[in-house]
Amino acid sequence: MRQEALKVSPSSQPSMTKKQSKYDEYKRRRKILLKSQAYIVGLISLLALWSIWGTGFNLLSLVFGTYEILVFIFTDMFPPDLSVIGSLISPALDTLYMSYVGMVISVLVSLILGVLAANNLSPHWIVARVSRSVTAFLRSVPAVVWAIILVSGIGLGPLTGTIAIGLSGIGILGKAYAEVLESIDENQLEGVRATGANWFQVIGQAVWPQFKAGFVSWSLYKLDMNIREAAILGLVGAGGLGYYLQGSINLFQYKEAATAILMIFALILLVEYMTAKIRERII
Structure with a gap:
């Protein structure tokens, strides 16, 4: 048993x-x-x-190079020449103008390309592929290259930098917007479409509420990036603080260059603070 x-x-x-x-x-x-x-x-x-x-990465070269860089900074660049701050106000404002207007251009064009590139919203898969190809091409060309090309036709100044920032931003934001749109909940789209809503009603009722957070975050992040890009574009004649920085370095006025760098740093902090507050209120 x-x-x-x-x-x-x-x-x-x-x-x-x-x-x-x-x-x-x-x-x-x-x-x-x-x-x-x-x-x-x-x-x-x-x-x-x-x-x-x-x-050819070499750790010893990095260590000795870092020492030489610190010596250059603290002997030739510091203390900064604060007496030139008054002459930096206008270039700083140009940098802000270029950054903001460039962001607006990028956002407006990228919204159209992003919607057309998103597979769940594009009217046809060919349109989606073409839109993605356009954003990929614009993204593959750096802003500084756009500035060099535009300088030959438009000339020196903030307008060149603004357009260059806008073109490079379209490539970045267009891809980002398309990916955010493709990640939204499809059930909400189908629910609104089932009510007989047209395309614009679907965008307003189902897409925008889900897309808003990503849209605001990416747009403000691009504004923050534009400050850095505007400073670099000035080195090729696009105006702003970068142009002043280039002139100071060419004339070996490193203390004035240090002041311009500190001004760029202050602008970045200011924009970062403002974008954080805007993000808190909108999102």
Whole structure:
């Protein structure tokens, strides 16, 4: 009787077999996943070693170079020449103007391209591919290259920098907006469409409430980036603080250049504070 009680009942054998097969399948998938991760880690490590060899990276050169940089900063650039702050007000305002207007241009054009590039909102897949190609092309050309091209036709000044910032921003924001739009909840779209709403009503009732947070965050982030870009574009004649910075460096007036750098830093902090407050109120 005791031996019969210890025997496994026939009805429990299929259940045990099913559990064993699931465990075997789990181990097989786990083994494949670990092997894939090992391949990826190995590939990344090889690429890192290849890049280190290709760039000639040397830790000793970095240490000694850092020392020389610090010596240059604290002997030639500091203390900054604060007497030139008055002459930096106008270039600083030009930098702000370029950054803001460039962002507005980017946002307006990117909204159209982003909607057309999103697969769930685009009227046709060909339109989506063309829109993505346009944003990819604009994104592949750096703002400084756009500025060099525009200087040859428009000339020196803030207008060149503004258009260059706007063109490069279209490529970035167009892709970002499209990805945000593609990640929205499709059930809300279908629910609004089921009521017989037209395309504009679907955008207003189902798309915009979900898209607003990403739209505001990316747009304000681009404004923050534009301050940095505007400073770089000034080095190629696009006006703003970068243009003043280039002139100071060319004349070996490093203390004045340090003041211009501090002014750029102050503008970045100001814009970051303002965008944080705007984000809190809108989102």
